[in-house]
Amino acid sequence: MSDFYENAKCILGEANIRKNVPLSTMTTFRVGGMADYVACPENAGQISALIKLCHDNEIPFFVLGNGSNILASDDGYRGVIIYVLSGMNQITIDGTTVKAQAGAQLIKVAHETAKNGLTGLEFASGIPGTIGGAVYMNAGAYGGEMKDVVRSVTAMDYDGNVYQLSCDEMNFSYRHSAVQDRKLIVLSAEFELQTGQQDEIDLKISELAKARSSKQPLEYPSAGSTFKRPEGYFAGKLISDAGLKGFSIGGAQVSEKHSGFVINKGGATADDIMKLICHVQDEVDRQFGVMLETEVKTLGEF
Numbered sequence: 001m002s003d004f005y006e007n008a009k010c011i012l013g014e015a016n017i018r019k020n021v022p023l024s025t026m027t028t029f030r031v032g033g034m035a036d037y038v039a040c041p042e043n044a045g046q047i048s049a050l051i052k053l054c055h056d057n058e059i060p061f062f063v064l065g066n067g068s069n070i071l072a073s074d075d076g077y078r079g080v081i082i083y084v085l086s087g088m089n090q091i092t093i094d095g096t097t098v099k100a101q102a103g104a105q106l107i108k109v110a111h112e113t114a115k116n117g118l119t120g121l122e123f124a125s126g127i128p129g130t131i132g133g134a135v136y137m138n139a140g141a142y143g144g145e146m147k148d149v150v151r152s153v154t155a156m157d158y159d160g161n162v163y164q165l166s167c168d169e170m171n172f173s174y175r176h177s178a179v180q181d182r183k184l185i186v187l188s189a190e191f192e193l194q195t196g197q198q199d200e201i202d203l204k205i206s207e208l209a210k211a212r213s214s215k216q217p218l219e220y221p222s223a224g225s226t227f228k229r230p231e232g233y234f235a236g237k238l239i240s241d242a243g244l245k246g247f248s249i250g251g252a253q254v255s256e257k258h259s260g261f262v263i264n265k266g267g268a269t270a271d272d273i274m275k276l277i278c279h280v281q282d283e284v285d286r287q288f289g290v291m292l293e294t295e296v297k298t299l300g301e302f
């Protein structure tokens with residue numbers, strides 16, 4: 001293990017590999033125990049060298065973006081978090097073509113492109129993920145999704161091979177992409193947008209921000225919608241109809257403002273959140289015969 005640490009320092013530079021980092025500081029639920037290592041790569045070469053080092057030392061790794069769709073275990077993570085964030089966050093705009101590295105914040109890309117008079121990413125202006133996480137999840141809101149704007153994605157497999165996938169090859173569907181099936185690491189994405197009317201773009205962004213803050217419990221830590229939308233239903237309505245609005249276990253609560261959000265009301269553990277998620281799933285299944293699938297991904301052992 002100490003060899004691993006020394007070698008990782010050589011690959012990443014001393015400042016970019018840390019030991020024993022609380023996952024609660026890296027996830028928007030604000031829960032989770034210690035990760036053994038957190039590595040912050042600055043380029044694709046470092047990622048491939050790091051993966052090889054992990055393979056050679058039989059150390060597991062997990063790719064993390066902004067941690068805004070993650071429930072991290074109270075027991076933490078025995079392995080390396082490859083934290084694709086500020087080390088890889090460049091955005092370049094050339095006409096209607098936008099290229100963003102995986103660690104760039106989607107909100108920033110949406111606002112930068114809007115400032116440049118480009119339309120297409122307004123839907124994403126309130127989604128607190130990175131480009132990597134958004135591509136992985138095919139993030140979407142208010143009728144738009146990544147699928148509509150992504151032209152291609154550059155990604156690496158676990159052997160260090162780099163591919164450029166077209167939008168078609170990304171196989172995007174509801175909260176799903178080929179990155180999940182093929183176990184890829186997103187390095188960057190290229191978007192094709194359109195020129196639009198500045199006042200219309202700005203208006204749309206401010207209307208969506210108002211809609212979000214009036215309907216969503218943004219004042220509490222969460223990971224957004226906890227459950228996927230089941231075919232023919234809305235998760236929030238099912239949960240509220242099941243009488244679970246405001247129901248809590250420990251510090252975890254089904255939001256009073258939006259039943260589709262499990263929130264950390266204060267001092268929640270990952271265990272509280274997981275127990276609440278399971279309780280909601282059981283009750284909704286028992287009362288309506290619908291099994292809610294989680295949109296939120298887990299990290300570590302549960």
Ligand SMILES: Cc1cc2nc3c(=O)[nH]c(=O)nc-3n(C[C@H](O)[C@H](O)[C@H](O)COP(=O)(O)OP(=O)(O)OC[C@H]3O[C@@H](n4cnc5c(N)ncnc54)[C@H](O)[C@@H]3O)c2cc1C
Binds near residue numbers: 066069133
């Ligand atoms: C208040 C709030 C509102 C939200 N609203 C929305 C919404 O409207 N629509 C929506 O779709 N989501 C929403 N979300 C959820 C979340 O923001 C999105 O799923 C986002 O795309 C996750 O990005 P991330 O960088 O935080 O990914 P993370 O949470 O860090 O990771 C999510 C998954 O992506 C993988 N991943 C991350 N980066 C990479 C990479 N570079 N390469 C490969 N895999 C990677 C991780 O391994 C993990 O499996 C919301 C969350 C919050 C907290």
